[in-house]
Amino acid sequence: MKYSFSVLIVTALALLPFAQAAKEVFAHFILGNARYYDLSDWQDDINLAQSASIDGFVLNIASQDESNANSLANAFRAANAANFKLFFSFDYNAQAPWSKDAITALINRWADERSYFKPDNTYRPLVSTFEGPDHAEDWHDIKGKTNCLFIPDWSSLGAANAATKGGGVADGLFSYAAWPKGPSSMTTEVDEEYRTALKGRPYIMPVAGWFYTNLPSWNKNWLWKGDELWDTRWQQVIDFQPEFVEILTWNDYGESHYIGPVREKSLGLFQSGNAPFNYAENMPHDGWRKLLPYYIQQYKQGSKVGLTKRTTTPVVRTLTTIVTAPAPSQTSTVFKAAKVVAQQDFSVTGEAVVAYYRINPAKACYNGNTTGNDPKYQQVYAPDELLQDNIFFTALLAEPADISVSIGGKDQKATFSKKTPQNGRAGIYSGKVLFTNSTGDVVVSVSRTLEDGTTVLIAQARGGPAITTECVGGMVNWNSAVISS
Numbered sequence: 128m129k130y131s132f133s134v135l136i137v138t139a140l141a142l143l144p145f146a147q148a149a150k151e152v153f154a155h156f157i158l159g160n161a162r163y164y165d166l167s168d169w170q171d172d173i174n175l176a177q178s179a180s181i182d183g184f185v186l187n188i189a190s191q192d193e194s195n196a197n198s199l200a201n202a203f204r205a206a207n208a209a210n211f212k213l214f215f216s217f218d219y220n221a222q223a224p225w226s227k228d229a230i231t232a233l234i235n236r237w238a239d240e241r242s243y244f245k246p247d248n249t250y251r252p253l254v255s256t257f258e259g260p261d262h263a264e265d266w267h268d269i270k271g272k273t274n275c276l277f278i279p280d281w282s283s284l285g286a287a288n289a290a291t292k293g294g295g296v297a298d299g300l301f302s303y304a305a306w307p308k309g310p311s312s313m314t315t316e317v318d319e320e321y322r323t324a325l326k327g328r329p330y331i332m333p334v335a336g337w338f339y340t341n342l343p344s345w346n347k348n349w350l351w352k353g354d355e356l357w358d359t360r361w362q363q364v365i366d367f368q369p370e371f372v373e374i375l376t377w378n379d380y381g382e383s384h385y386i387g388p389v390r391e392k393s394l395g396l397f398q399s400g401n402a403p404f405n406y407a408e409n410m411p412h413d414g415w416r417k418l419l420p421y422y423i424q425q426y427k428q429g430s431k432v433g434l435t436k437r438t439t440t441p442v443v444r445t446l447t448t449i450v451t452a453p454a455p456s457q458t459s460t461v462f463k464a465a466k467v468v469a470q471q472d473f474s475v476t477g478e479a480v481v482a483y484y485r486i487n488p489a490k491a492c493y494n495g496n497t498t499g500n501d502p503k504y505q506q507v508y509a510p511d512e513l514l515q516d517n518i519f520f521t522a523l524l525a526e527p528a529d530i531s532v533s534i535g536g537k538d539q540k541a542t543f544s545k546k547t548p549q550n551g552r553a554g555i556y557s558g559k560v561l562f563t564n565s566t567g568d569v570v571v572s573v574s575r576t577l578e579d580g581t582t583v584l585i586a587q588a589r590g591g592p593a594i595t596t597e598c599v600g601g602m603v604n605w606n607s608a609v610i611s612s
Contacts, residue, residue: 152372153373155216155374156185157187159221160380162198166205172377172387172388177209183211183213184202184211184213186213186216187216188215188216188233189221189222190219190221203242209242210242214252215233215255216254216280217259224259227265227268231268251274251276254275256280256281258282278371282303285320286302287320290325290328299328299370302318308505309505312352315363315367318369329371330371334374334375335353335360335374335384338384349498351501353514353607361425380397381396381407389409394408403600404599404604406604410604410608414483414609414611418479421523478523480520480521480573482569483607483608483609484562485606488596488603489514493598495603516563519558520541520557521556524554525552529573530558530572531571531574532572534562535565539562543558569593569594570587570588588612
């Protein structure tokens with residue numbers, strides 16, 4: 128297939144404004160799980176997302192879902208009113224592959240909506256996928272008929288092959304590799320591979336907090352390591368500075384990586400997936416949104432933290448980086464790094480604490496035949512080789528403080544073991560404490576002793592499900608519960 132050289136030049140020039148574009152953070156949203164949403168549900172979800180500094184939702188759309196039309200109408204109505212951003216991710220695996228005509232029609236129907244996301248100065252609607260690399264050639268026609276900016280997830284190919292698939296039809300790439308392999312900690316190795324392969328084209332970096340699925344109808348029963356993942360990954364985002372970030376996910380309850388509210392009307396997949404039990408019910412993840420405003424600010428400012436404490440209200444001080452982009456030219460590198468020319472202060476108020484834990488010790492009950500890693504293509508581990516019987520806690524503090532964790536009213540002798548960044552007194556303090564031999568309600572408290580010797584409570588996380596050796600259906604629930612102040 129031949130393409131005009133002039134068209135390629137126009138496409139390259141259209142991408143140049145990214146050198147000065149604002150960074151954006153989105154949450155992946157499974158549209159099929161909102162089939163019973165009314166407008167107020169959309170409004171509530173959008174309000175919660177905006178309160179966490181999330182810029183928009185990536186709407187994952189299955190090709191044959193009869194609820195798509197109504198869901199999209201409500202989503203855009205709510206987003207338009209809230210100045211919230213949306214863009215499409217066409218799921219090629221959920222039901223059946225998409226036809227290029229259906230994709231073209233859907234993009235052209237909704238792309239002119241005020242809330243449809245068009246990256247700064249490109250005037251091109253961003254469109255993504257979940258897989259579908261076998262249909263890469265379709266996107267030459269789709270792009271020609273919609274003028275979309277195409278950033279698919281073709282993770283099954285790996286970064287290098289995805290970057291060149293279909294003659295390099297992708298304008299950028301999104302990676303679904305948000306979890307570590309086996310018992311190892313998460314790194315940015317895969318992200319670096321994408322950056323190298325893309326050669327200046329934009330990258331959407333994934334962030335997730337957990338993964339556990341047990342849906343026999345779709346041959347899914349595995350987990351990936353989630354211990355300490357959420358905070359580690361956000362620090363990697365801050366350091367790596369991708370063009371975009373995509374949180375996995377807002378509402379994928381079947382894979383346990385949701386950060387939105389657990390709505391009863393959205394849990395039908397546990398029945399259709401023939402799950403042995405509902406492992407998302409009464410397992411909130413809302414607490415993972417607590418520190419998002421801080422993490423997202425750090426990412427968008429592109430700088431390290433430098434914080435101080437005021438006498439009246441705990442205040443986090445950090446640096447805002449002001450940048451100027453190089454003047455574009457036909458020889459400019461797409462997404463060339465901007466130059467830092469000045470910095471200014473801004474502040475974020477409030478200290479906070481977040482904690483997460485599994486509610487069943489690993490050996491309390493039958494493990495459900497769940498594997499650590501996906502057995503279809505990865506080395507298999509026992510679940511408890513990847514997940515520890517620990518309560519993990521993270522606090523955003525303006526200066527040092529003390530941490531305490533109680534289970535069933537018994538103190539667990541917790542301490543902060545790590546601080547990020549290392550310099551200064553303020554930042555993210557974290558640690559963990561074993562719960563294997565303890566049951567009961569979990570309470571995590573942060574306190575500080577003042578100069579006059581008085582100890583004051585700074586923040587407290589409580590109200591989550593109790594740790595218990597009694598397992599629903601006789602099986603360990605490998606999902607996580609999250610609490611926050």
